[in-house]
Amino acid sequence: MIGRTGGKWWMAALFTVPMVYAVGIAVFFLTGGQTDYINYLVVVLLPVFFLTAIVFGPLAEELGWRGFGVAHLLETRGVFTTSIMVGTVWTFWHTPLFWAGSGTSISGMPISLITILLHFAFVTGVRFLHTWVFKNSGSVLMAFVLLASTNGTGTALKYFTPNLSDPEYYQIFTIAIAAVWSLVLIGALVTRSRTRGGNDREI
Numbered sequence: 001m002i003g004r005t006g007g008k009w010w011m012a013a014l015f016t017v018p019m020v021y022a023v024g025i026a027v028f029f030l031t032g033g034q035t036d037y038i039n040y041l042v043v044v045l046l047p048v049f050f051l052t053a054i055v056f057g058p059l060a061e062e063l064g065w066r067g068f069g070v071a072h073l074l075e076t077r078g079v080f081t082t083s084i085m086v087g088t089v090w091t092f093w094h095t096p097l098f099w100a101g102s103g104t105s106i107s108g109m110p111i112s113l114i115t116i117l118l119h120f121a122f123v124t125g126v127r128f129l130h131t132w133v134f135k136n137s138g139s140v141l142m143a144f145v146l147l148a149s150t151n152g153t154g155t156a157l158k159y160f161t162p163n164l165s166d167p168e169y170y171q172i173f174t175i176a177i178a179a180v181w182s183l184v185l186i187g188a189l190v191t192r193s194r195t196r197g198g199n200d201r202e203i
Contacts, residue, residue, distance in 0.1 A: 009137045013145035016129060016183070018046075018153045024176035025161070033168060035161050042160040046152065053152035054144075070131055070143075080188075083131045087124030091116075094123070105154030105173075110166060118173055125180035126150055132187055 042049075073082040098115070100107040109115050134143045157172070164172070 009133065009139065009142045010145070012133060013142045014149050016146070017126065017150045020176050020179045020183070021153050021157055021172075023179045024172040024174075025157075027175045028168070028172045033171065035163050035168070037161075037163045039160055039162060042156050046156055049152035049156040050148055051152075053148045053150075053155065070134055074131075074135060079128065079131050079135060083128040084124065086131070087120070087127035090127060091120045091123045095119070104151065105157060107158075109169075114170070118170065118177065121177045122173065122180060125177060125184055128184045128187070129180070 070082055070086060073085065077085075094104075094106070095116070097104045097106050098109055098111050106115070106119055130143055130146055133146055134140070158169075161169075161172075
């Protein structure tokens with residue numbers, strides 16, 4: 001359950017998703033995006049968002065998702081199939097959060113085909129990262145930390161730029177999705193190279 005928890009795994013678990021969102025925010029503003037208010041206090045309060053996310057998210061989820069579900073799926077399936085399966089279930093499992101007034105990255109977003117697809121694309125992409133971290137570290141703890149970081153950062157973004165319109169928020173979210181899938185592609189290519197085009201289950 002603990003597996004490998006060295007410095008690189010802590011760095012990956014804590015900072016991968018915040019960096020993905022940071023890319024989304026940076027590209028949004030560099031390409032002309034604007035907002036009349038940025039709540040910089042959120043940056044200082046990130047640990048609070050992180051701890052809150054632990055209580056209301058991975059504390060109850062990761063032992064089941066990663067410690068049981070993903071662990072058993074990886075015995076007979078590869079990272080790709082496992083991540084797609086879990087990502088699909090995870091998307092619909094969390095869809096009711098659209099109706100929540102606040103507290104998550106999708107809370108309060110209007111429900112439409114576009115928002116559902118964006119949610120699916122982000123969730124599934126992040127599931128690849130979760131599966132990869134769990135498979136290579138063997139640590140439910142690292143998956144736990146990664147999910148807390150994912151949930152906490154997504155929630156913090158809403159408070160960091162509270163005055164963005166829905167279309168503007170979608171722009172940031174779309175860029176973040178592109179960054180996530182770029183990481184997935186890079187990871188797949190690196191793994192392919194290391195295994196010399198061998199077993200697809202390693203992708």
